[in-house]
Amino acid sequence: MSLVEPGSQSVTSTSAAPRAVQRVISPGGIEAWLVEEYAVPLIAIDFAFKGGASHDDATQAGASRIFASLLDEGAGPYGSEAFQEQLAEHAIELGFSADRDAWRGSLKTLSRNADRAFELLRLAINEPRFDESAVERVRQQVLAGLRHEANDPDALASRSLFLKAFGDHPYARPIKGTMESVPTLTRDMLAGIKPKALTRGNLIVSVVGAIDAATLSRHLDAVFGDLPASSILPPTPMVTALATGGLEIIDVDVPQTSLRFAVPGLLRSDPDFMAAIVFNHILGGGAFTSRLFQEVREKRGLAYGVSTSLVTLRATGLMVGGTATKNERAAESLSVIREEIARLTHDGPDADELTKAKQYLIGSYPLQFDSSGKIARQLLQIAIDDLGIDYIDRRNSLIEAVTLADIKRVGERLFGTNQLLVIAAGRPEGL
DSSP: HHHHHHHSSBSSSSSSSSBBBEEOOOOTTTTHHHHHHOOSEEEEEEEEEEGGGGGTTTOOOOOOHHHHHTSOBBEEEEEEEEHHHHHHHHHOEEEEOSSSSSEEEEEEEEGGGHHHHHHHHHHHOOHHHHHHHHHHHHHHHHHHHHHHTTTTTHHHHHHHHHHHHHSSSSSOOOTTTTTTTTTGGHHHHHHTTTHSSSSSSGGGEEEEOOOOHHHHHHHHHHHTSHHHHHHHHOOOOOOOOOOOEEEEEOOOSEEEEEEEEEEOOOTTTTTTTTHHHHHIIIIIISGGGSIIIIIIITTTEEEEEEEEEEEEEEEEEEEEEEEEEEEEGHHHHHHHHHHHHHHHHOOOOOOHHHHHHHHHHHHHGGGGGSSSSHHHHHHHHHHHHHHOOOOEEEEEEEEHHHHHHHHHHHHHHHHHHHHEEEEEEESSSSO
């Protein structure tokens, strides 16, 4: 599969030569998508284990995030400080994180240090130490962040949005945990996540850089080959976000109100998803050209910015949006947002508006592939979303095929019967 956009240069280098995505399968059966690129002596690896924070127990919110943070806080013979010194000495970037659907990791290294980088990755994946001192330090960092967010209207509104949208579903739980849950997470509890989370059965890998398939295969088996073969995690239950709308006001003594709003969205596999991408761009995803930006900021000066986006999770989808405005103008801002959503849903865009939206979405797509790290991240997400190894070649034609009728249909699906769920954090007047 070529990573070259029609009529553009290679997205992996300034050369016009295409770069192919190879499906590499190691002798041990571990699969990775590889783009060989030798213009810069760098290797970038992104990987994910499907599962994530949605599998935290209801009383253990934040466990997956802390677990992931501890993987590079000491491994094998190296304590936390010594492990970090090894990374720094060899100019290696290694990090781990967790979101609702996956435990993720990334590695960047100069090709001359590849052997050492893969060995440190192997230790982090297979022999994390979970030393009590590291556990307590990371716990205190998380608690400090939670204390800060307790007075942050943006954080409060975003957290409440997921809670209201998903109720008792695992997606409602805060990924970072709570002031109540985080102190209860013991060392043994966190270490116990590893055999469930890190298995070959839920592993996805993408690699970009100065490495060939044979060399990569050897490293894949060395790093991941000793993990359990299959995952015991059940799939996250499918769920539809709250469609009946509602309004929650969170009292925060600040001069501005943070508004967050949402309706049920589409699964990434939905046939209308590409139309939803275009619809979102026109409504609020297109930065300075979007309808909401023009109506809320440019014409009325109600806010510095306003935007919408599509949130895709393995078991659901959301369309979310947000802005921040003076307390006394919060009601007016929300009214303008509702009116513009209704207008676009009922009337659809005109032909010129649709053409410009598609031109931007097609023309800007190569910018998502202008570095090895970006390519690795994009390939990983494409694999996670089960879009196929040829998706990059197909994507722009799918955008180009979106019609006015498609936009009207997807707008009706998103906003025709669903009511806005609105969270306002601040002291909004008139809501």
